[in-house]
Amino acid sequence: EAAVTQSPRNKVAVTGGKVTLSCNQTNNHNNMYWYRQDTGHGLRLIHYSYGAGSTEKGDIPDGYKASRPSQENFSLILELATPSQTSVYFCASGLGGSNTGQLYFGEGSKLTVL
Amino acid sequence: GQQVQQSPASLVLQEGENAELQCNFSSTATRLQWFYQRPGGSLVSLLSNPSGTKHTGRLTSTTVTKERRGSLHISSSQITDSGTYLCAMGPTGGNNKLTFGQGTVLSVIP
Numbered sequence: 001e002a003a004v005t006q007s008p009r010n011k012v013a014v015t016g017g018k019v020t021l022s023c024n025q026t027n028n029h030n031n032m033y034w035y036r037q038d039t040g041h042g043l044r045l046i047h048y049s050y051g052a053g054s055t056e057k058g059d060i061p062d063g064y065k066a067s068r069p070s071q072e073n074f075s076l077i078l079e080l081a082t083p084s085q086t087s088v089y090f091c092a093s094g095l096g097g098s099n100t101g102q103l104y105f106g107e108g109s110k111l112t113v114l
Numbered sequence: 115g116q117q118v119q120q121s122p123a124s125l126v127l128q129e130g131e132n133a134e135l136q137c138n139f140s141s142t143a144t145r146l147q148w149f150y151q152r153p154g155g156s157l158v159s160l161l162s163n164p165s166g167t168k169h170t171g172r173l174t175s176t177t178v179t180k181e182r183r184g185s186l187h188i189s190s191s192q193i194t195d196s197g198t199y200l201c202a203m204g205p206t207g208g209n210n211k212l213t214f215g216q217g218t219v220l221s222v223i224p
Contacts, residue, residue, distance in 0.1 A: 040216065042214040042215055042216040042217060043202075045212070045213075048211060090156070090157065102159050102162065103147075103157075104159075105156045105158070106156060108155070108156060
């Protein structure tokens, strides 16, 4: 069974502080993704990666950075957190290439920015 | 950008009834996927269906790409089917970049 693990699962941060959300996958998948989920908006793609060393902007990248130091790890970084970034963040991994699009999601990280 | 609209927003069924969930998308996507999200939890991929009809267990997905619509039929609903069903569409190519709808919240009651 594919496994994607996120940490922390819950985080409370102050406005202007730095937040790092981490994601680890043991599936040896090339592609990894960060989404946020908000009521009324569904899931929206923030950043994604095709492999170690690569990061690409998704649909809502402003205020976020991403880092993919290895095949297994993909981090989402909020350098200066704002209350509007309060949300639930999901990491996902997938094979990419010609596969039919099977994505495996982590359990989510709930971030509250005060 | 691409948009995905799901209906209904919520649905309440008695156990044993069938559910029909709809998904409309704004471009001729080549891949339509359905995900299940348990209350307060993660997402699980149910079906990936670029066109036509696919079955798995009590689930039937139908995608009509030319008409930019898809549906998910759940037969003989069970209480454990309760949760949010998300439709997502993706472009061609292998980056698996998906655009999600807002979901249908299904509640199955005894």
